[in-house]
Amino acid sequence: MQRFDQDIIVNLIPRGARVLDLGCGNGDLLTKLKRSGVSDIRGVEIDDRCIAACVRKGLTVFQGDIDEGLGDYDDASFDYIVLNQTLQVVHKPTLVIQEMLRVGNKAIVSFPNFGYFRIRWYILTKGQMPKVDFLPRDWYDTPNIHLSTISDFQAFCRTRNIPIERLIGLKSCATGKTVGHFQNVLSQVGIFVIMSEREVPN
Template sequence: MPAPGGLDPAGAGPLRSDLEVIASLVREGTRVLDLGCADGTLLQMLIDRKQVTARGVEITYEGVLSCVSRGIPVDHADLDRGLGDYPDNSFDYVILSQTLQAVHKPDLVIREMLRVGRVGIVSFPNFGYWYVRTRLLLTGRMPKSDYLPFEWYDTPNIHLCTISDFVELCRKQKIVIDKALYLNDGRRIRWFPNLLAKVAVFVVRRP
């Protein structure tokens, strides 16, 4: 899966801030599945830092080849078709970083990730960020920014959502939110995150 949020997963520049946060949330020696793992940057970091048993799922051939070149086990698959090849509770963590908004069935993907994993970690760009709201209001056009750089006609982002939208989805699906972290260029946002945060990271699980 390409980096839908427009943030570089390959590390050609500063490492994406949400990846650092996600890595800090994973315990050492655990089993980790990364959905939409791109080139395997996050999994490689978790292997090096946390000695995890890692596996990725990626839809692009470029991403799959990059993971293979790193020696990371990866499955070439479409997340919208579900995770039927994986048994229940087969991973300690299932990660969905900057990919939720690029799948056709976000609710299905989240249900599946919590079926195969004990804990889910989800990050996504916040479409409720004040700059996005202002650009839409003032220009009447789909906004672009450093973390949403695409034109409306070529964007991989097909289900953009706000932080409040995601919280409501979790409520409807009876998903427990254990932790929520909000970021703006690497800084933690503690007040009015739906307005002031560019990116959100949620730790979720089944009841």
């Protein structure tokens, strides 16, 4: 399946940037970045089969959990830290976001938007945890423990004084169509570019 969320992220990152991808899986995003000319790229991934797949693709990856993957690095070691569709599975989202903005100048965070209208409708009509194409698993069988909405994440950033540089509401990962209005209602996926305080002009 074509992953337009990945393509959008690739387009957000300039050539020459230093990038760390947290939860890089099989290395698909990193490979796309590499092909687009971004060469200083690293990944962190916990699953050993994914590590082998990344090695096969010639990527530089570290096997460990996400918190471990960040602690080693000095402040501002990377231009971009990516957390693509992974925020909802981490145990300590606040800590991870803080660390991302310490080690990286900017962070790209994407997650499934629980405010999407079909999800709202699903809960309203069925009264059950939603199962839709981009959230396909049963409540007892999902690794997702911190689901949120685009609006939730905006509030999260506001209370922590984290500047949001950009928000892209993705109508569907499969078509790549974005929405400009009512993003919390119309997007399946929210992609945020947030900035470290260091990046904010005085």
